[in-house]
Amino acid sequence: MKITRQKHAKKHMSFYKYNFQVREPFQLLLDGTFCQAALRNKIQIREQLPGYLGGAAQxxxxxxxxKELESLGKELYGAKLIAQRFQVRHCSHFKDPVSxxxxxxxxxxxxxxxxYFIATQDQDLAKKVKKKPGVPLLFIIQNTIVLDKPSPKSLAFIQAVQANQLVPEHQKQSLKQLKEKEGLGKEEKEKRKRKRVGGPNPLSCLKKKKKVQETKQPPAAKKKRKRKRSRAKLQPVQQCAEA
Ligand SMILES: [Zn+2]
Incomplete structure (x- = not known):
């Protein structure tokens, strides 16, 4: 029994690893019902889970x-003590806690x-989790932890991906990265090339040469130039007067 249970878990884990990028340490979100069931069945969650899932579990x-466990009082005090030792992940209900x-x-x-994996004994929650693809579900049956087989929703999602009907989020991101590397990278290179060919560089070179020539010329040469220009402008006026 135990061997087949482990085999199934290994198979399901490889499904989630391959298709939904589930990686160690596995991120497990546990609720009060799961902690309560573990307590009742004397299951050491922290010790059993890594072996069962085949890797470190957070x-x-x-x-x-x-908060919910606190509000439920004495009956769930033990479950609360267990849950309190887990890492608390931030949710969006900081001011107004929900169930x-x-x-x-x-x-x-x-x-x-x-x-995230979801670990719960709440059937209603489990149903809702199964409607979302790619969420491994853990629960306790009698005195053993069980990783549920991938839901029909998860299987359908992967089939759709394989048929190119859907692109999962992580692949979209990697596609973006690829585009940035290939497409946008080329554009940048082209822009650089255009700058080199289109010629702010030659222009700036010319200006520099002029400046160099001007500085080399003695101040007297500059004065001569000015005189020439003024003569040229005046000449036609003089001609008119003579005529
Ligand atoms: Zn919350």
Whole structure:
């Protein structure tokens, strides 16, 4: 039993790694129901998860989950103690805490950019998580942690990607980067070339030469030039007067 469970987990993990860029340390968002179930079933989450998932796991929760556990009182005191030891990830409900399930859903919005896993016993939350592609789901059955098989939504998403109907976010970004490297890079090179050919450089060279010539000429030469010009202007006037 245990071996097949591990095999399934390994297979599912490679699916998420390959298709959704899930990487170590795996980012796990745990809610109060999961902590409570772990406590009841005497499961050491921190010790068991890395072996089961095949890599280091970062256990996280949110302020809203902790607030909710506090509000539920004595019954969930043990679960609260467990959750308090996790890393608290920032959610958007700093001033107005929402329910733990609503908060965790908000954390995996917009294509789950932080590659969070959701660990919950809340069936309603699990259903909603399965509707979002690329979110690994963990729950506890009896006394074991189980990584759910990829949801139909995740499978459909990947099929669509493979059929070029959709481009996942990370690929869009890498495409952008490629474009910047290839396309925009070429434009910049062209601009540089144009500058070289189109010639602010020769113009500036000419100016420099003139300046050099002027400075070389003695002040007397300058005066002579001025005189010549004034004569040329005056000459036609004189001619007119003579005529
Ligand atoms: Zn929150």
């Amino acid at each position: 256990l996280c929760t949110t302020r809203c989950v902790l 733990g399930s609503a908060c965790l859903l908000s954390m995996i919005q917009d294509g789950n950019p932080h590659h």
